[in-house]
Amino acid sequence: MKVAVIGANGQLGRDVVDAFRVHGDQVCELTHDEIELSSLESVTSCLERERPEFVVNTAAMHQVERCERHPDQAYAVNVRGALNLATATRDLGSVLLHVSTDYVFDGRKGSPYVETDEANPLNAYGNTKLEGERLVTANPRHFVVRTAALYGKSPCRAKGGQNFVELMLRLGRERGRVRVVNDEFTTPTSTQELARQIVVLSRSDKHGVFHATAEGSCSWHEFAREIFASAGMQVNVEVASPGEFPQKVPRPSYSVLENRALKNLKLNVFTPWQFGLRTYLEAKQQENADIVPALN
Numbered sequence: 286m287k288v289a290v291i292g293a294n295g296q297l298g299r300d301v302v303d304a305f306r307v308h309g310d311q312v313c314e315l316t317h318d319e320i321e322l323s324s325l326e327s328v329t330s331c332l333e334r335e336r337p338e339f340v341v342n343t344a345a346m347h348q349v350e351r352c353e354r355h356p357d358q359a360y361a362v363n364v365r366g367a368l369n370l371a372t373a374t375r376d377l378g379s380v381l382l383h384v385s386t387d388y389v390f391d392g393r394k395g396s397p398y399v400e401t402d403e404a405n406p407l408n409a410y411g412n413t414k415l416e417g418e419r420l421v422t423a424n425p426r427h428f429v430v431r432t433a434a435l436y437g438k439s440p441c442r443a444k445g446g447q448n449f450v451e452l453m454l455r456l457g458r459e460r461g462r463v464r465v466v467n468d469e470f471t472t473p474t475s476t477q478e479l480a481r482q483i484v485v486l487s488r489s490d491k492h493g494v495f496h497a498t499a500e501g502s503c504s505w506h507e508f509a510r511e512i513f514a515s516a517g518m519q520v521n522v523e524v525a526s527p528g529e530f531p532q533k534v535p536r537p538s539y540s541v542l543e544n545r546a547l548k549n550l551k552l553n554v555f556t557p558w559q560f561g562l563r564t565y566l567e568a569k570q571q572e573n574a575d576i577v578p579a580l581n
Contacts, residue, residue: 287337290314300437371383425492450473469539470538473562
C-alpha cells in the first residue's frame with residue numbers, strides 16, 4: 286500500500302513512517318516544504334502527484350499557548366487543513382487518518398473518556414481540533430485518532446525538541462530533585478506504540494473515531510517517579526504546591542482516554558504505559574551504548 290505521512294519530520298510522524306515501512310508499505314514523507322495544509326490548492330496538487338491510498342495527518346498547531354494567542358493560525362492549520370485533507374482524499378478515493386487530542390474534553394468527568402462522551406474543549410487548541418474532527422467527515426472513509434501525552438525518540442520541534450521524559454531526565458541530572466504537579470492526570474503514550482496502532486487501523490475498514498493511548502493512567506508526579514525508577518536514577522521527586530506552576534491557558538486536569546472502540550473491534554495493541562516507558566528508555570540506553578564505542 287502507498288501511504289503518505291503528513292508531518293513526517295515530527296515526533297510522531299517519524300515513527301509512523303518507520304512503522305509503515307517495517308510493514309512493507311511504500312511511504313511518501315510530506316513536510317511543510319511539500320504541503321501547506323491551509324491551502325486546498327497545495328493539498329490537492331501534492332496528493333494528486335503522489336496518489337497515496339492511505340493518508341496519515343500527524344501535523345497540527347498544538348502549542349496550547351500559541352494557539353490561544355493566534356487563534357486564526359490555529360484555525361488555518363487545525364480546521365481548514367483538516368477540511369482540505371478530507372476534500373482532497375475523498376476526491377482521490379484515499380482513506381484519511383487524522384490525529385486528534387484528549388484536549389477536546391474538559392476533564393470534569395473524573396473517569397476515562399470513551400469515544401461517545403460529549404466533547405467540551407477549554408481552549409483554542411482543543412476547539413480547533415474538535416472542529417477539525419467534525420470536518421474530516423467530509424471524507425466518509427476516515428479515521429479520527431485521539432491520543433494524549435506523547436513522547437518519542439524524535440525531537441518535538443514545537444516544544445523545543447524535548448518531551449516530558451527528556452525534560453525530567455535532564456532536570457534530574459542537573460539538580461537531583463524535581464517538583465511536579467500531582468493533581469493532573471493523563472496517560473503517557475509512546476509514539477512508537479501509537480504508530481503501530483495506526484498501521485493496524487490502516488488495515489481495517491471500520492472507520493470513525495478511536496481513542497488510542499497506552500493502558501492505565503497516572504498523575505504527572507507519578508509519571509516522573511516512574512521515569513527515574515525505570516532509568517535507575519536517584520532523584521527526589523517532590524509534589525508541587527497548588528498554583529506553583531500557574532497555567533496561562535486552561536487545560537483539562539483529567540484527560541484519561543479509554544480505547545473502547547479499538548477493544549470492541551479487537552484491534553487494540555497498546556500495553557500499560559509503564560511498559561512503553563521502559564521500552565523507550567531501554568532503546569535510548571542501547572542507542573547511547575552504540576554511539577560511545579564509535580567515538581572511542
